[in-house]
Amino acid sequence: MEKTDILIIGSGLAGLFLAIKTAQKRPDLSIVIMTKSLADTGNTRYAQGGIATVTDLVNDSYEQHIQDTLSAGGGCCNEKIVRMVVQQAPDRIEELLTMGIAFDTKPSGIWDLGLEGGHSRNRILHHKDISGLEIERKLLAVIPQLPNIRLLENQLCVDLSTEKDKTDQEYCSGVFYFNKTRHRIKHIRARSIVLSTGGCGQLFKNTTNPEVATGDGVAMAYRAGAAIEQLHYIQFHPTALYEANKHPFFLLSEALRGFGAYVVDENQKRFLFKYDTRGELATRDIVSQAINSELEKTGKKHVYLDCRHLDYDAFYRHFPTITDYCRTIGLNPQEDLIPVVPAAHYQCGGITVDQHSRTTVKNLYAIGECSCTGLHGKNRLASNSLLEALVFAHQGSEHICKTIDTIAFSSLIFMNKQQSVLPDNPDSGFAALKEELQQAMTAFYTDKEAKTALNTIKQLKTTADQINSKQKITPSFIELINMLTVASLIVEQTKHSKNVTPLT
Ligand SMILES: Cc1cc2nc3c(=O)[nH]c(=O)nc-3n(C[C@H](O)[C@H](O)[C@H](O)COP(=O)(O)OP(=O)(O)OC[C@H]3O[C@@H](n4cnc5c(N)ncnc54)[C@H](O)[C@@H]3O)c2cc1C
Structure with missing residues (x-):
């Protein structure tokens, strides 16, 4: 019967980072990562802007990053968690660097720090405009070097199994999953189970999230009795590239506005200062609401991003992927206004966890976008989510390493459900x-x-x-x-x- 010491569901930054750190620290533990599609298809690979981290202690400070995060969160953050995340960031970034991830530097060798909405300082580490792809690729390249990790693609996890321990406390004992090549639902037991299943943007008509972002982890945790909170704080990104009948939308990173791009109406007039003195650099919730108000007034489908006044060579150096994508649909950022619209982008709430990434169900952890750590409150500060994934993957890994030796496998063997699963039929309705x-x-x-x-x-x-x-x-x-x-x-x-x- 199948079993593994640690089962991680999801192969984005959160799941991979936890797997690598745990495997390095405890080569004696068996780790399985299951992912429902190909390994690199989650939100992580689409991240453009980068990771917010204080690296310049002359022009920036941890306190400043903490205050920016609290201010964006609208009074709903957990300040203790915000402090922990911001102060831990440099150590986690150091670990990412040792795993091979490269961030851009200036010719002088210092970090080329980006600026994004809600940040009072330049503090975003990035790899051109494909920061997430760089992270996902490099972490996936580390996995085969660690013999105690098995990464299994095309395994759709369906439900968590729970049981009662001797003290009558409910605990998570494993997962029912659907092996897409065998068309059967099977069960795997684990001593610690980690949900790192990403967000739920696919619930919305306009979204930047890929097909796999269907909120599975939150739904599974809910059915298993875990607490879920602040789920209604869905962050809409103000500048998704508007293309009729496209799902999901291609993102035009916040870093573009940090670089100097304007948001304009159909008369080519900037309007954001009417809503907030920071204009284009206000937080996402404010910019999105301002755009929605303009759209309601005018009845138009989108507003525009204006990049025409920017130094084009520098623009292309920073944003080659965005520029190339625009060109494929006949838009040249040097000459054309780019149509943009707010789109569902990030799930700020989710499965309630404590500072060790523990959910309210014993032996069940949640990390990354599916979790609610208290960092984001009502509105995530730009580029804080990759950071959150890193820090809570670390916290979870530390806790698992410390406690797993005291946890026994469940002795209850679920007969594999004989129920077979059909491949998808596009006409099913x-x-x-x-x-x-x-x-x-x-x-x-x-x-x-x-x-x-x-x-x-x-x-x-x-x-x-x-x-x-x-x-x-x-x-x-x-x-x-x-x-x-x-x-x-x-x-x-x-x-x-x-x-x-x-x-x-
Ligand atoms: C376009 C875009 C740009 C972004 N830019 C930035 C940025 O610049 N900076 C920043 O900080 N954040 C950014 N974000 C947000 C950030 O990318 C995500 O919050 C983060 O990558 C989430 O990582 P994760 O590991 O939690 O989840 P994901 O990377 O989404 O991974 C989830 C994994 O779970 C798997 N999965 C889901 N359900 C199941 C199931 N039932 N069974 C098995 N596997 C399952 C998926 O297949 C996937 O492998 C961006 C997001 C998007 C969409």
């Missing part, structure tokens, strides 16, 4: 239900809107169950049910958001 869900998931300003959305979600669930009862289970059905679960949690938490108090 689930794709249409997903689109309906994406239409329903917008902002819920009033109780009435929230109630309507909840009714739609309930109806979609009934229809999905009806379709599923007539056929074998499929991966699309599993993901759709997870999306509907997360959607109802978002709407419910929006309804109760007036009662949300800062995390302590």
